[in-house]
């Protein structure tokens with residue numbers, strides 16, 4: 412393969428790449444406000460001679476889909492951008508490819524925690540700072556510039572390459588789901604999330620739930636006349652913790668850093684009681700339950716519901732006043748691509764060829780659009796991109812330019828191999 416031509420092209424593109432990431436970071440793109448940055452992406456893809464589709468998100472068309480999550484933002488009009496670099500049709504390579512990234516970012520949070528304004532795009536000591544720099548505008552830029560590097564090296568893929576810039580990933584994946592419902596397909600997909608250039612072909616799912624526990628109010632001075640919803644919740648919390656341990660006892664997967672927490676169950680909020688001197692009449696707890704790879708959301712939901720029901724059956728009050736479990740907001744499936752899939756072998760080979768070291772393979776416990784590709788488009792997919800996910804969603808989020816260049820190089824070699832590049 413034309414490795415050297417590609418390496419030179421990647422290095423020559425560095426100043427332009429830095430400017431482009433800065434432009435993206437300086438164009439704020441909170442959920443429902445992705446339009447301006449999407450126009451920047453579309454303009455860039457057009458200058459590269461790609462065919463660009465502007466694909467509006469339409470909740471009405473998605474609502475009945477099993478993987479749809481209503482993020483509560485505008486149900487129409489938010490644009491996804493799909494650029495297509497048409498393949499030459501030469502009899503080379505393995506197939507077509509989707510490079511996918513999201514432009515929506517989470518809110519900057521407490522501004523006093525930021526050293527510079529969150530949309531600064533400041534370049535300092537080889538890092539670009541700002542909300543979205545790491546998650547995941549740099550990754551998206553890396554995908555675009557990998558294609559630019561191939562063009563600069565005088566190469567054209569034999570099979571189509573689709574560059575998808577989507578909205579709404581952080582709040583449920585409406586953008587990528589739109590592209591799937593609209594029929595965009597390829598033989599493989601790379602989701603350019605910040606994985607620190609590790610290959611992540613497996614992700615746990617996550618389900619948000621609410622637990623409603625009833626008690627009986629009484630004056631605290633006569634508390635034996637009442638039933639505390641808080642004390643009853645403590646029983647249920649113990650049951651949830653037992654369930655988490657039991658579910659992980661039979662689970663082994665070497666891709667997880669912490670296999671005991673591959674699908675954690677966490678209570679995030681608890682609200683109870685009306686007044687300090689009244690026995691608490693009601694408690695509402697909200698939490699997040701992980702879904703194992705290979706497990707369906709329905710199976711996970713049933714496991715929690717059974718655990719709560721069994722705990723309730725063992726208590727005189729709860730037996731006749733059963734706690735209610737509701738599932739709301741994010742209901743994210745798990746997703747996985749088999750670790751011996753040719754996609755992963757080819758990406759590992761490109762990583763090794765570009766960087767001279769083998770790539771690590773990991774599973775992640777957070778939700779991502781990978782699941783939509785593997786489960787609903789039946790496209791093998793992997794998360795792979797520059798950036799440290801522990802910096803994502805945090806103050807002073809940043810990305811190392813050197814790591815982005817590494818990603819550009821690996822991705823360019825991968826596209827050349829997978830899609831079968833030939834000289835133009």
Ligand SMILES: [Zn+2]
Pocket residue numbers: 513546547580604605
């Ligand atoms: Zn992300």
